[in-house]
Amino acid sequence: MLIEFSISNFRSFREKQTFSMVAAPRLHKRENLYKPKVKGEKIPDLLKVAAIYGPNASGKSNLIKALEIVGKIASRQPSNKINPLPVAPFRFDPLLADQPTRVQVHFISKEQRYEFELAATPERIVEERLVAFPNGKETLLYERRHLSSGDVYTLGEQLEGEQALHDVWKKLTGSQVLFIAQAVANSSEDLKQLKAPFEWLTMGTQIVHDDMRPWARAVQNIAIKYPHFVSDIPLFLQEIDVPIIKIELEPNIDSDISIETENDEVEVLSPEDSNANTKTILTHKTALGEASFGFDEESGGTKNLIGFWLPWRTTMINNEKYGSRTLVVDELDSSLHPEIVAALVKKHIQCSTHSQLIFTTHDTHLMDTKLLRRDQFWLTERDTNGATRLRSIHDFEGRQSEDLEKRYYEGRYRSLPILHKG
Numbered sequence: 001m002l003i004e005f006s007i008s009n010f011r012s013f014r015e016k017q018t019f020s021m022v023a024a025p026r027l028h029k030r031e032n033l034y035k036p037k038v039k040g041e042k043i044p045d046l047l048k049v050a051a052i053y054g055p056n057a058s059g060k061s062n063l064i065k066a067l068e069i070v071g072k073i074a075s076r077q078p079s080n081k082i083n084p085l086p087v088a089p090f091r092f093d094p095l096l097a098d099q100p101t102r103v104q105v106h107f108i109s110k111e112q113r114y115e116f117e118l119a120a121t122p123e124r125i126v127e128e129r130l131v132a133f134p135n136g137k138e139t140l141l142y143e144r145r146h147l148s149s150g151d152v153y154t155l156g157e158q159l160e161g162e163q164a165l166h167d168v169w170k171k172l173t174g175s176q177v178l179f180i181a182q183a184v185a186n187s188s189e190d191l192k193q194l195k196a197p198f199e200w201l202t203m204g205t206q207i208v209h210d211d212m213r214p215w216a217r218a219v220q221n222i223a224i225k226y227p228h229f230v231s232d233i234p235l236f237l238q239e240i241d242v243p244i245i246k247i248e249l250e251p252n253i254d255s256d257i258s259i260e261t262e263n264d265e266v267e268v269l270s271p272e273d274s275n276a277n278t279k280t281i282l283t284h285k286t287a288l289g290e291a292s293f294g295f296d297e298e299s300g301g302t303k304n305l306i307g308f309w310l311p312w313r314t315t316m317i318n319n320e321k322y323g324s325r326t327l328v329v330d331e332l333d334s335s336l337h338p339e340i341v342a343a344l345v346k347k348h349i350q351c352s353t354h355s356q357l358i359f360t361t362h363d364t365h366l367m368d369t370k371l372l373r374r375d376q377f378w379l380t381e382r383d384t385n386g387a388t389r390l391r392s393i394h395d396f397e398g399r400q401s402e403d404l405e406k407r408y409y410e411g412r413y414r415s416l417p418i419l420h421k422g
Contacts, residue, residue, distance in 0.1 A: 001036055001046060001324035002205065002356060003106040003113070010069070010101040011062040014090040014387035019063065021047045021356060024375040024394050032373055034354055036324070039111045040135030047376055048349055052360045053408070054380030055417035059388030060360040061210075063380065064330045067358075068207040069103050070118055073125070074178055075202050084122040085176060092386045100126045108324065109200035116201060124175040130197060132158075141194070144179050153179070160193040203325070208311045210331040215307030220280050220295070222310070223249045233309050240343045242302055245290070246283040300335040308344075316353050324354040331360055338365035346371060367405035374400065379415035391415075 001021075008016040023033050023045040033045040054060050065086075072086045087101035100119040107114055112132060119127035128144040140156040151173070155166055161183075169183045184198045208215065223230040230247070237244045280295035295303070308329075315327040333341050341363055348357045349371070366372060375394040383389055393404060396413055407413060 001034070001108040001354065002326045002358075003043075003046065003108065004104075005067060005106070006102075006104040007063070007066040007069075008102045009089050009096050009099055010066050010103075011088055011090065012057075012059040012382070012386065012388040013062060013066065014093060014096070014385065016102070017388065017390040019050075019378065019390060020392070021050060021358075023047050024373075027373045027375060027394075028400060029373045032349055032376065034324075034356075036108055036354075037111050038108055038113050038133075041113070041133065043113065047356070047373075049345055049357045049372060050359075050376050050378055051345075051366055051372065052358070052378045052380065053362070053364070054360075054415050055382075058380040058382050058415065059390070060380050061330055062388065063390065064207060064209070064328055064360065066103065067205060067328050069101070069120075070105060070116065070201050071203075071205055071207070073118070073120065073176075074181055074198065076177055076181070078172070078174055078177055078182075082123070082176065085120050085125070087120050087122055089121075090387065105201075107197075107200055107204065109204065110196040112196060114197045114200075116197065118178075125178065128179055130180060130194075132197070134158075142179060144173075146175075158193075160191045161187070205326045205328060206311050206315050208308070208327070208329045210334050212304040212307030212334070215310050216295075216303050217307075219306055219310050220249055223247065223280075229313075230309075232313075233306065236309050236312075237302075237305060239347065240305070240340045242305060243284050243286060244282050244302075245285045248281045248283070250279040250281075301337070301340075304335050305340075315355050316351065324356070326356040326358060329357070329359040331362075333361045333363040338363050342366060342369050342371060364405045364408060367408060368403070374398065374404070377404065379413055381415040 003022060004018060004020045006016055006018040007013050025044075032048050034048060036043055036046055052060050052063065069086055089096050089099060089101065091097075098121075100121045103118045105116050107116070112134065113136075114133070115131045117127065117129040118125070124146065125144070126146045128142075130141045130143075132139045132141055139158050140154070141159050142156060143154040145152050151170070153170055159166070161169075165187075169179060169186060172186060173179045173182045180194050180198050180201070183194050187194070219230065219233070223233075233247055234244050281292050282295065282298060283290055283292050298306075311327055311329075315325050332344070341361065342365060345357070345366065348355075367377065373394075375392055377393040379391050379393065381389050393408075393413055398407065398412075409416070
């Protein structure tokens with residue numbers, strides 16, 4: 001479960017900007033909150049949902065890209081080939097051109113609180129640090145810094161394993177690979193201390209960009225091999241007023257998708273796990289009867305919803321395996337009616353699993369539904385230097401009951417495009 005995330009010197013982010021899922025005190029709509037379970041300490045309630053608004057080119061998509069930096073690097077396999085790391089400095093300030101992108105993520109995994117820090121250039125990892133908070137006490141597990149003489153490590157007294165094993169981990173850690181990744185990959189079953197935070201760093205956040213077509217193709221392939229996993233797609237669609245009652249698929253002999261299953265869990269898949277040649281038939285039901293349509297005949301919105309089902313579903317059912325997970329969607333409202341977006345948000349709030357939903361959108365309808373709290377709306381805007389600033393509506397003075405949409409368009413919260421009249 002995500003507590004807080006900070007980013008600096010990355011694309012449009014210049015100075016450190018922080019996005020928080022910590023709930024503000026004394027606001028209504030307590031059903032929008034989780035009480036996180038953390039061993040030995042009590043921490044503030046966390047938000048189930050956060051919506052991010054802002055003009056085009058204000059940094060919303062860059063924030064989504066920032067949220068996937070750690071997961072992408074943590075999932076890297078050792079290689080002799082040097083491939084650029086997924087970071088890029090703020091380009092308008094020449095003093096930052098050679099400085100690393102810095103990421104800080106505060107999270108909960110398996111009822112334990114952690115803080116992970118990373119600094120990296122496209123060429124290499126410059127800093128890496130992991131802190132645990134057993135019973136609320138800050139405990140350094142390890143720290144890695146790159147100096148001109150090479151990588152220097154500070155290993156905490158509580159870090160599992162003998163010194164000889166630690167030396168092996170250090171030796172195996174390349175310039176573009178995380179130390180924690182090598183430690184987990186080269187540990188026995190008895191050493192589990194780093195496994196929980198590593199699993200969250202790699203699998204705890206599911207990122208979905210605005211193109212749902214690859215996800216929709218992946219759904220079709222999964223339905224062929226594992227039809228029982230997608231039997232609830234029509235139910236999911238019907239709940240948001242899409243009258244599809246049945247989905248039938250014809251196998252593609254060239255399809256080579258594979259997923260591991262354990263205790264009825266679906267492993268998280270990427271959009272690359274797809275095949276565009278699957279034939280899909282969808283049956284619609286109306287008052288006049290039933291009719292079948294090919295997938296290509298469906299609207300863009302219906303295709304997006306079918307694609308969205310996959311990360312939505314895997315986020316929900318993998319909760320126990322990976323801990324409370326976070327689904328992050330860029331442009332959730334793409335080709336969707338505002339009422340459907342609101343229904344999806346409401347569905348997530350009412351869901352019993354402890355997962356989080358974070359999304360960017362231009363649809364201000366949510367501001368007027370009384371569905372979300374002031375602290376669940378975040379805003380991006382560019383300053384005169386082209387840098388993104390990130391703030392919550394709760395940072396602005398106002399009443400809980402005020403018309404957020406009206407005040408937003410009045411410019412009270414800023415974060416509106418500046419249009420020049422010709």
